[in-house]
Amino acid sequence: MAADVGTRAFTLVASAVRVVASLVAVVIVVHAVFTFFEANPANSLVSAAASVRRDLGWFTVDLFRPSDPKTGETVNAALAALIWVVAGNLVSRLLTRLAPSPSRS
Numbered sequence: 001m002a003a004d005v006g007t008r009a010f011t012l013v014a015s016a017v018r019v020v021a022s023l024v025a026v027v028i029v030v031h032a033v034f035t036f037f038e039a040n041p042a043n044s045l046v047s048a049a050a051s052v053r054r055d056l057g058w059f060t061v062d063l064f065r066p067s068d069p070k071t072g073e074t075v076n077a078a079l080a081a082l083i084w085v086v087a088g089n090l091v092s093r094l095l096t097r098l099a100p101s102p103s104r105s
Contacts, residue, residue, distance in 0.1 A: 021088020
């Protein structure tokens with residue numbers, strides 16, 4: 001019974017990790033779309049997406065630097081989103097594997 005609770009807890013945490021990573025990725029992709037289509041940076045939604053990109057996608061800023069800065073930021077932000085999804089799924093799978101085996105009674 002205790003292993004069942006532990007298994008459920010690990011599964012719940014693994015799901016939460018996957019959902020949070022996916023949500024971060026979605027916001028970063030939204031920022032990439034806003035950047036590509038030159039959305040108004042003074043808009044609060046655009047500003048919030050840019051803030052998430054800056055705080056949680058910093059690791060790909062200026063990674064690729066094509067001649068068009070708009071294209072560069074779009075590609076770099078999309079790459080950050082992809083990394084968030086892949087990392088979230090890997091951590092989620094690891095947590096699921098670390099879960100105690102359910103007892104059979």
